[in-house]
Amino acid sequence: MKSIVGALLTYVLIIAVLMMIVSGVTWALASAHGNFHTATRAWLGLWVAFGAAALAGAGVAWVNFLLGVGSTL
Template sequence: MTTSNLVQRAAGPDFGAVGGSGNLRQIIGALLTYGLMFACLMLIISAAAWAISSSNGSWQSAAKAKAGVFVALGGAALTGGALAWANWLLDVGAAL
Protein backbone atom coordinates (compact mmCIF):
# COMPACT_ATOMS: atom_id res chain seq x y z
CA MET A 1 0.00 0.00 0.00
CA THR A 2 1.46 3.36 -1.01
CA THR A 3 1.64 6.40 1.23
CA SER A 4 -0.95 8.39 -0.74
CA ASN A 5 -3.30 5.41 -0.64
CA LEU A 6 -2.82 5.17 3.11
CA VAL A 7 -3.57 8.88 3.55
CA GLN A 8 -6.77 8.55 1.52
CA ARG A 9 -7.92 5.61 3.64
CA ALA A 10 -7.25 7.55 6.85
CA ALA A 11 -9.23 10.59 5.66
CA GLY A 12 -12.46 8.77 4.84
CA PRO A 13 -14.36 5.96 6.49
CA ASP A 14 -14.09 2.46 5.07
CA PHE A 15 -17.67 1.20 4.84
CA GLY A 16 -16.45 -2.12 3.46
CA ALA A 17 -14.86 -2.92 6.83
CA VAL A 18 -18.23 -2.75 8.58
CA GLY A 19 -20.09 -6.04 8.62
CA GLY A 20 -23.63 -5.67 7.35
CA SER A 21 -23.08 -2.22 5.84
CA GLY A 22 -25.70 -2.99 3.20
CA ASN A 23 -28.29 -3.52 5.92
CA LEU A 24 -27.15 -0.33 7.64
CA ARG A 25 -27.65 1.65 4.43
CA GLN A 26 -31.16 0.20 4.06
CA ILE A 27 -32.05 1.09 7.66
CA ILE A 28 -30.77 4.65 7.25
CA GLY A 29 -32.70 5.00 3.99
CA ALA A 30 -35.87 3.75 5.66
CA LEU A 31 -35.43 6.17 8.58
CA LEU A 32 -34.95 9.09 6.19
CA THR A 33 -38.07 8.03 4.30
CA TYR A 34 -40.15 7.89 7.47
CA GLY A 35 -38.74 11.22 8.62
CA LEU A 36 -39.69 12.83 5.32
CA MET A 37 -43.18 11.32 5.45
CA PHE A 38 -43.78 12.62 8.97
CA ALA A 39 -42.47 16.06 8.06
CA CYS A 40 -44.85 16.22 5.09
CA LEU A 41 -47.73 15.01 7.25
CA MET A 42 -46.91 17.69 9.83
CA LEU A 43 -46.83 20.28 7.04
CA ILE A 44 -50.30 19.29 5.84
CA ILE A 45 -51.78 19.28 9.34
CA SER A 46 -50.18 22.59 10.31
CA ALA A 47 -51.28 24.27 7.07
CA ALA A 48 -54.84 23.07 7.63
CA ALA A 49 -54.78 24.30 11.23
CA TRP A 50 -53.38 27.65 10.07
CA ALA A 51 -56.16 28.04 7.50
CA ILE A 52 -58.94 27.04 9.90
CA SER A 53 -57.70 29.19 12.78
CA SER A 54 -57.16 32.19 10.49
CA SER A 55 -60.68 31.93 9.11
CA ASN A 56 -62.12 31.71 12.62
CA GLY A 57 -60.18 34.76 13.82
CA SER A 58 -58.04 32.92 16.37
CA TRP A 59 -54.75 34.73 15.80
CA GLN A 60 -52.90 32.91 18.59
CA SER A 61 -53.68 29.51 17.12
CA ALA A 62 -52.89 30.80 13.65
CA ALA A 63 -49.46 32.00 14.83
CA LYS A 64 -48.68 28.61 16.39
CA ALA A 65 -49.86 26.77 13.28
CA LYS A 66 -47.74 29.08 11.11
CA ALA A 67 -44.72 28.24 13.26
CA GLY A 68 -45.59 24.56 12.77
CA VAL A 69 -45.60 25.06 9.00
CA PHE A 70 -42.14 26.61 9.08
CA VAL A 71 -40.80 23.89 11.38
CA ALA A 72 -42.24 21.22 9.08
CA LEU A 73 -40.67 22.88 6.04
CA GLY A 74 -37.31 23.02 7.81
CA GLY A 75 -37.62 19.40 8.90
CA ALA A 76 -38.53 18.25 5.39
CA ALA A 77 -35.62 20.20 3.91
CA LEU A 78 -33.16 18.82 6.46
CA THR A 79 -34.41 15.27 6.10
CA GLY A 80 -34.46 15.46 2.32
CA GLY A 81 -31.00 16.96 2.16
CA ALA A 82 -29.40 14.75 4.82
CA LEU A 83 -28.25 12.09 2.38
CA ALA A 84 -26.86 14.59 -0.12
CA TRP A 85 -25.08 16.44 2.69
CA ALA A 86 -23.54 13.25 4.05
CA ASN A 87 -22.33 12.25 0.58
CA TRP A 88 -20.83 15.71 0.10
CA LEU A 89 -19.03 15.47 3.43
CA LEU A 90 -17.67 12.04 2.52
CA ASP A 91 -16.42 13.38 -0.82
CA VAL A 92 -14.75 16.35 0.89
CA GLY A 93 -13.19 14.04 3.48
CA ALA A 94 -11.80 11.76 0.78
CA ALA A 95 -10.29 14.72 -1.07
CA LEU A 96 -8.40 16.02 1.96
Protein backbone atom coordinates (compact mmCIF):
# COMPACT_ATOMS: atom_id res chain seq x y z
CA MET A 1 0.00 0.00 0.00
CA LYS A 2 2.79 2.40 0.93
CA SER A 3 4.62 1.94 -2.38
CA ILE A 4 1.45 2.36 -4.46
CA VAL A 5 0.45 5.60 -2.73
CA GLY A 6 4.02 6.89 -2.87
CA ALA A 7 4.24 6.15 -6.59
CA LEU A 8 0.93 7.88 -7.36
CA LEU A 9 1.86 10.96 -5.35
CA THR A 10 5.24 11.03 -7.09
CA TYR A 11 3.50 11.13 -10.48
CA VAL A 12 1.24 13.95 -9.26
CA LEU A 13 4.25 15.89 -8.02
CA ILE A 14 6.16 15.46 -11.29
CA ILE A 15 3.16 16.54 -13.38
CA ALA A 16 2.52 19.54 -11.10
CA VAL A 17 6.13 20.72 -11.47
CA LEU A 18 5.96 20.31 -15.24
CA MET A 19 2.73 22.32 -15.30
CA MET A 20 4.43 25.03 -13.22
CA ILE A 21 7.14 25.27 -15.87
CA VAL A 22 4.63 25.38 -18.74
CA SER A 23 2.44 27.95 -16.99
CA GLY A 24 5.44 30.11 -16.10
CA VAL A 25 6.69 30.15 -19.68
CA THR A 26 3.20 30.88 -20.99
CA TRP A 27 2.75 33.69 -18.48
CA ALA A 28 6.07 35.26 -19.49
CA LEU A 29 5.41 35.00 -23.22
CA ALA A 30 1.83 36.27 -22.97
CA SER A 31 2.88 39.21 -20.82
CA ALA A 32 5.68 40.12 -23.20
CA HIS A 33 3.33 40.11 -26.19
CA GLY A 34 0.55 42.07 -24.46
CA ASN A 35 -1.98 39.24 -24.28
CA PHE A 36 -3.18 39.93 -20.75
CA HIS A 37 -6.11 37.50 -20.78
CA THR A 38 -3.78 34.58 -21.51
CA ALA A 39 -1.25 35.93 -19.00
CA THR A 40 -3.92 35.98 -16.30
CA ARG A 41 -4.97 32.42 -17.09
CA ALA A 42 -1.34 31.25 -17.03
CA TRP A 43 -0.79 33.04 -13.70
CA LEU A 44 -3.80 31.20 -12.27
CA GLY A 45 -2.50 27.92 -13.71
CA LEU A 46 0.84 28.55 -12.03
CA TRP A 47 -0.81 28.97 -8.63
CA VAL A 48 -3.03 25.91 -9.12
CA ALA A 49 0.01 23.82 -10.03
CA PHE A 50 1.86 25.20 -7.00
CA GLY A 51 -1.07 24.23 -4.78
CA ALA A 52 -1.20 20.74 -6.28
CA ALA A 53 2.53 20.27 -5.70
CA ALA A 54 2.19 21.44 -2.10
CA LEU A 55 -0.76 19.11 -1.46
CA ALA A 56 1.06 16.17 -3.06
CA GLY A 57 4.12 16.81 -0.90
CA ALA A 58 1.99 17.11 2.23
CA GLY A 59 0.06 14.02 1.16
CA VAL A 60 3.22 11.92 1.17
CA ALA A 61 4.01 12.97 4.73
CA TRP A 62 0.41 12.43 5.85
CA VAL A 63 0.18 8.93 4.32
CA ASN A 64 3.52 7.93 5.84
CA PHE A 65 2.32 9.16 9.24
CA LEU A 66 -0.97 7.27 8.98
CA LEU A 67 0.71 4.07 7.82
CA GLY A 68 3.14 4.36 10.73
CA VAL A 69 0.32 4.81 13.23
CA GLY A 70 -1.71 2.01 11.65
CA SER A 71 1.11 -0.48 11.96
CA THR A 72 1.37 0.10 15.71
CA LEU A 73 -2.33 -0.60 16.40
